[in-house]
Amino acid sequence: MSPATQYIQAMTARDKWTVQLTCPNCKNSGEADLWQEDGWSFSNGDQTTHISSVSDGFQATLTQKGAIEFSCSRCHVPANAKSS
Numbered sequence: 001m002s003p004a005t006q007y008i009q010a011m012t013a014r015d016k017w018t019v020q021l022t023c024p025n026c027k028n029s030g031e032a033d034l035w036q037e038d039g040w041s042f043s044n045g046d047q048t049t050h051i052s053s054v055s056d057g058f059q060a061t062l063t064q065k066g067a068i069e070f071s072c073s074r075c076h077v078p079a080n081a082k083s084s
């Protein structure tokens, strides 16, 4: 498989999903759009999750392991994230 073919496959095989965010302290709510490489990249260990957008009032932080943590930007406490 040529590098160009691999690139196209990665571009066309992305997983996208939305998570519902809730602050346990102030009950602020919002959502975040995420996507992850699928197919060739995924099976070769690229399982990094990327952030498309996050609602106002929340912040997303990427951990060193590639996981995403959400927090309330008002209270600075971790937000509850639930996949919809």
Ligand SMILES: [Zn+2]
Pocket (backbone or CB within 6 Å): 023, 024, 025, 026, 027, 028, 072, 073, 074, 075, 076
């Ligand atoms: Zn809050």
